Amino acid sequence: MHPDSPTSTYRLQLGGDLTLDRAAGLVDYLDRLGVGAAYLSPILTAAPGSEHGYDVVDPASVSAQLGGDSARRELAGLLHARGMGVVADIVPNHMSVAAPAANPWWWDVLRSGADSAYARCFDIDWSAGRLELPVLADEGDGGAAALQRLGVADGCLTYEDHRFPLAPGTYTPGDDPAEVHERQHYRLVSYRRGRERLSYRRFFDITGLAAVRMEDPDVFAAAHAEILRWAERGELDGIRVDHPDGLSDPGAYLRRLHDAFTGWIVVEKICEPGESLPASWPVAGTTGYDALRETCGLFVDPAGEGVFTELAESVGAPADPGPVQAESRRMAAGELLAPEVRRIAALLEPAGAASASDAVAELLASFETYRSYLPEGRAVWDRAVAAARAARPDLAAVLGEVDERVRADPAGELAVRIQQTSGMVMAKGVEDTAFYRATRFAALNEVGGDPARFGVSPAEFHRRCAEREACRPRTMTALSTHDTKRSEDVRARLAVLSEAAEEFSAAVHRWRGVRGLSEPALDLLAWQTLVGTWPISADRLREYLLKAAREQKLRTSWIERDAAFEEEVAAWPERVLRDDELCADVASFVARIRAAGWSNALGQKLLQLAGPGVPDLYQGSELWELSLVDPDNRRRVDFTCRQTHLERLETGRRPGIDATGEAKMHVVRTALHVRRDHDLSGYLPLEPVGSAADHAVAFARGPGSGVVAVATRLPLGLAAAGGWSDTAVPLPGGRGTWTDKLTGRVLLPERTDGYCAAHLEEVLDRYPVALLVRG
Template sequence: MRIPASTYRLQITSAFDLDEAAAVLDYVSELGADWIYLSPLLTAETGSDHGYDVVDHGSVDPARGGPDALKRLSERVAAAGRGILVDIVPNHMGVNTPHTNAWWWDLLQTGQGSRYAEAFDVDWPAGDGRLLLPVLGDGDTELDQLSVVGDELRYYDNRFPLAPGTASDGASARVVHDRQHYQLVNWRRADASLNYRRFFAVNTLAGVRVEVPWVFDESHREILRWVHTGQVQGLRVDHPDGLADPGGYLDRLSAAMGGGYLLVEKILEGQEQLPSNWATDGTTGYDALNDFDRVLVDPAGQDRLDALEATLQAERRPSGTPAEPVSWTELVYTGKRAIADGILQSEVRRLARLLPEVADTPERTAVVWDALAELIAWFPVYRSYLPVGRHELDTAVRLARQRRPDLDATLTALLPSLSDPAHPAAVRFQQTSGMVMAKGVEDTAYYRYSRLTSLNEVGADPSEFAVSVDEFHHRQQTRLAVAPGSQTTLSTHDTKRGEDVRARISVLAEIPDEWAAVLQELRALAPLGDAPFENLLWQAIVGSWPAATDRLIGYAEKASREANLSTTWTAPNDEFENAMRALVRSLAEPGPLADTVTGIVDRVKRAGWSNSLSLKLIQLTAPGVPDVYQGSELWETSLVDPDNRRPVDYGVRRDLLARITGGWLPPIDDTGAAKLLVTTRALRLRRDRPELFRRHAPVEAFGAAAGHVVAFDRGGAVTLASRLPVGLARTGWADTTVMLAGHRWQDVLTGARFDGGQVLVAELLATYPVALLVPIDTDPTLAEETAP
C-alpha cells in the first residue's frame, strides 16, 4: 500500500546505524509495525546524533552505515513486505565545521562570486559585502588568536578557507582575516547582526534556498534516487515552514517522487488545518497527540490548578501583588516579543531592510523594527501561506494595534507590502513568524507556565485544559475526512516529555488539592525561589520517577535556561543552578524530600499506568497512521531531548514480546509489559485487518460511570478505554454498559469473548483498563487469528 498501516521510528546514529536497524527489523515486524521510519540519513556533522545538520546532500552518512548499509536494509525491508519512511531536511545545512561542508566552504572562500552564494540566504550588504560568522569569544584580543596554516585561517580548532592569493605576501593573520569574504565576530553579535538565515536561533545551521531550481535538484538528487530505486517508499519533510514557498516545494517534491507517501512536520495551532493545496498526505501528528492527551484530563481540576498557578506566578511579581488569573495569551506574547527583540532580532532587522519604502530614515527604521516585532509577537499561527492565510495577518495587525496604538500608522504602512505574496518582505515575514513562535512559545512560554505540564507539548495550546469525549470524536472524524494518511504520534525526538510522563502528570488534574499540598511541602524542603519553575520541575520529577540523577539534572538545567528567568543560556545564575542540582541530587538520599516524592508517585503511579494504556490504544486505533517511537512500546519516561534519544534495549523487548506472543497476559507493573501487549495486539490487527479501520463512529456508554469511557467503532474494530482513573477507582464501573452490535465479540488483548448487545463495561475491562474488540461470528477464522 502507498500509505502504511503504521510506522516505527528509529533514530539512526553512529552507535545505532542502518545495519543495527536491519538487525531489529524482525522484532519490529513481529511487534506488528508496518513501515520503519528513519531519522535523517544524509551525511551530517561529525558526532551528530540527530542528523538534522546535513553537510553533504550527495551521500548517505558513512557514520550511519553508508549507502551499502541502506541497500542491505531496504532489501530486508522489501523481503519482509514492509516499507521505509525517511526524514529529510530541506531548510538548512550544518556549518559548524566548514571544512566538512563543501557548499559552505566554497561560499566562505569565494564570497558573492561563489556558485553557492545563491544556495544560502545571505544579506551581503548588511555585512558590507562579508558574511558575519559569530564564533569569537569575549574579549578584545580574540583576533590575536588567529593563525594562518597553509591555505586556511585557524581560530583554535575552527578552520576557515582563505580566498586565493590573500595570504601570499606573508601578512599577519589579522590582516589576512580582513581580506576574506567573511568576518569573524563575537558570538553575542548573532542576536542583532547576523546576516544569514538560520534554523531558529542556531548559528551552526544555515538556511538553504531550496526554492532555487538547481538547489532543489542538487540537494534532493540522492534522496530521490532512494525513492526511484525502491529503497525508500516515503519522505517526512522537516520544518517546511522555514521555506520561502512550502506549497511550491511540496508540489515539486511530490511530482519528483512520483506520488509516494509524503508527510510534513507542521505545527497546527488550535483548529488550524493544513493548507488544502499542499501536495502531502498530512502532518507528523502533533495535533493528534494533543487531542489524545486532553481527552484523558479531568476538566474538574482546572479551576483549582488555575488558582494554584495564579498564586505561584504572583510570587514572580513584586511583594504584595495579588494572585490574578494567568493569561496564556499574555505569556505567549511576552515570550515571542522577547525573542523578536532578543535572539532573533537580526531577523526582524533584515525584514526592515526589505522595506525601504517604509524604513526610509534611521528614525523610521527603529519604529519599523518595533512594529514588525509587535506584529510577529501577535501572529496567531506559525505562518501564513499567502495569499492563503491573509486573515491571520489581519488578525495580528488588529491585536498589535490594540496593544500599541502608537504604532497604528506604521502598521498601516507595512500591511500592503506584507500582504503581497510577491514582495520579498512578505516572503521573509512568513519564514520569520514561525521561528519566533517556536522559540517564544515552545522554548520559552512552555517553561514559564506550570499549571499542568502534560499539556505543554509541541504544537499544543496549553490554555486548552481538556477535551470532552464528544469533541474528541468530532476531531477524529475530521481527521479521517480531511487527512486520513496523516501520522499520529505520542512521543517523538522533539517531545518535551515522553508519553507516559504526560500520562502520569495528567492524573494531577484529578487530585489538584493533594498536589497543591505536596508541592507546598516539596518547596519548603528544597526551595529555589522560583515558584512556577519549581512546580514545573517537580511535575517532571514525579512524572518520570524513578529517573537517574544525571537525567534529571540535564532536564532541570535545560528547562530553567529555556524559561530564561532565574537563569539563562548566555548568563547562567550559578547560585540558582547549584541549588537546583543539589535538590535533584538529594533525591538519591534517604530523607523527607525523597519520602515525599515517593509518596506522591505511589499515589498516582497506577492511575498513570491506566492513562498510559488508554492513551496507547486510542492512538494506535484512531484515524491516521500511528507511529510508535523507538522503545515506547514499554513505559516511555523520557524528558526533553537529548534524553528522549537514549539507546533502546531491544533484548528486553524481544524477550517480553516472545512471552506475549506465546500467550502470556502480563500484569500492569513496572516492566511495562502490559503496554507492550496493547501495542503489539493493536499494531498487528491494524496491519493485518485494514478493513476493520474504515470509519470512526462513537460508541455510547450508559450508566453511572459512563463519563469514564472513551469508545469508538472503526468499522469493525471497537476500542474501549478508561479515563479519569482516580475517580473511577472510587465508584467502580457499577452498572455502566456499552451497546455493541448483536453478534459475538472477542477482545484481541485477552482473548475473552462476549455476546453483543448491551454489555457491562466491568466485564469487558475485567483484566485491563482497555479492550480492543473484533467480531468473531462474522468471520470464523478471526477467533483463531486473534487469540493470544
C-alpha cells in the same frame, strides 16, 4: 506496505548507538511487533559528531557514521522483504555550517564569496558586506582580544579549533593573520553578534545552522538528488519533511516534491488547536502533534484546573499562560531574532529605522498560528495585523504600510520574510520559552498544545477524529516524538494529577518548604517532573532542569549564564534524592497514582493505534518510557529486553499491568496486528451509557464497523464512584460474536431485541482497554 501509506511507523533515532547496520538487526523484531514501516531519523551526512542528524552538511551522501549507502540499501531490502516500508526524515530548510570544512557548499561560499557557485544555495544578504561569522569569544570587548589569536595553518585561517578557507591570492607566507583576515569574503565576529545583526538567515536563533534557498529549482534538485535516487530504485516509500514553515513558499516546495516523489509525504507542521493544513498542500498530513494534544488531553480532568491555578498563584508562578506566551513571543522577536527583524525592517526603511523594527517585531509576536500562508491564509494575516495595531497604536502608520504592501504582493520579499520569521517567533517564544515559564500544569505544555485549554472532552476528541478520517485519513499520529517535551507515559502519569489536584498541591507545598528552588515556575516544574518520571537519576534530572532554566531565560540563559543560579539548579536533584524523608514522601505519593498513570498510558495508546491516521511509535515506547525532552529521549533503547518481552507475548501470555510494561507491549502488538489484518477505514463514535459513562471512550472502525476500541478515562474518579456498575458501550448492529483481542474473551452481547452492548464491568475487568473484533 500499502501503496498509499504504511499501516503504522516505528521511529528510529539513528546515531552512534543505533547505526543502519544495527537497525537492520531490528527488522525481524519490528515485523513481529506488527510495525508497518521503519521511520528513520535523518541519514544524510551530518556535522561531525552529530547526535540527531538534523545538522546536514552534505545532502549528496549517506552518513558514513551511520554505515553509509550500502547499509541503507541493506536495511531497505530487509524491510521490503517483510512487506514493510522505509520512511526517511529530510531537512530542506537548513544546513549545518558550524564546522565549515565539513560542509562543501558553505566552504566554497566562504572561499569565493558571492561568486561561488553555491552562493545561491544560502539566504545571504551580500549587500551587507562581508559575510559575518559569530564565532569569537567575547570578554566584553566585542571579540577584539579573540582576534589577536588568529593564525594561518595548512592553507586555512585558524581561530582556536576553527578552520576557515582562504580566498585565492590572499595569503603569502609571513603575512599578518589579522591582515589576511581582512582580505577574506567573511569576517569573524563576536558570538554575541548573532543576537544583533547577521547577514545570513538561520534556523531559529542557531547561528551554526544556515537557511537554504530551497525555492531555487537548482538548489532543490541538488539537495534532493540523493533521496530521489533511492525512490527511483524502489528503496524509499515515504518522506517526513522537517520544518516546512521556514521555507519561502512551503506549498510550492511540497508541490515540487510531490511531482518528484510519488510516495507517502507528511510534514512537521505544528497546527494550533483548530488549525488545519492548507488545502493546497499535496501531502498526506502532519507528523501528528494535533492528534497528540487531542488524545492526551482526553485523560486530563478539567475539574482540576482551579486547584492548579491556585497552586501556581500561591508559589508565585504564572497562573495564566496567555500573557506569558505574549510576552515570550515579544522577547523572541525583539531579542532572539533581532537580526531577522532588522532585515525585514530594512525593506521598509533603508536604514531599518527603530519604528520599522518595532512594528515588525510586534506583528511577528501577534500571530495566533506559526504562519499565514498567503494568499489563502489571509484571515490569519488580518487577525495578526489587527492585534498588532491594537497593542501598538503608536505604530499604526508603519503597520498599515506593511499590511498594504504584503496584501498587494503576497509573494514579494517582505511578505515572504515575515511569514518565514513568524514561525520562528512562535517556536522560540512559546515552545522554547513560555512552556518553561508558565508551568501551572506541565502535561499541557507540549508541542502543538495549548496550556490554557485544560483537557479535551470526548465530544471534541470524536469530532477531531472524524475530521481526520474524512479529510486526511493517511496523516501521521503521534504521542511521543524526538521533539516532545516529555514522553507519552510521563504525560499519562501527570494527567492523573488533574484528578488528585488537592493532594498534589498539598504535597508541593510540603516538599518545597524543605527543598524548594528559588525560581517559582522552575520549582513547580521540577516537582511535576520528579513525580512524572519517578524514579529518576540525579544526573538525568540535573541535565533536564539546567536546560529548562536556560530555556526560561529568566535567571539564566544559553547566552547569558548565571553561574550562581545554575549551581543551585544543578545541586537540587541530589539535595532532594539524598533526603530520605522527602524521597519516602514522593515515592508514597507516586505509588498512589502509578496504576492510574498506567491506565491512562494504555488508554491513550490504544486510541492512537486504533484511531484514524497512521500511528507512529517512538523508539522504545512499546514499554513504559519515562523520558524528558531531548537529549534525554535519545538515550539508548534496550531492544534485547523488548525482544524478550515480545517472545513471552508470542507464547500467548496475557500479562498483568505492572512495572515491566509488558502490558503496554501487549496492547501495542495486538493493535498493530489488527491494523495489519483489518480494514480500519471509517470512524463511528460510540456513546457509552450508564452511571460511569463519562469515564469511557469508544469508537468503531472498518466496513460494517467490525472493530471497536474502548478505553478508560479519569480512573481515580471512576474508582471513587464505585466502578463501572451498569455502564455499557453500544456496539454496531449485526449478528455474530465479538472477541476481545487483548484477553481472548468471546462476547455474546446481542439481546433478543437486537440491541448489542459491551458491559464494561465484564469487558474491562482485566485491562482498562479493550479491542473488540467481530466474528
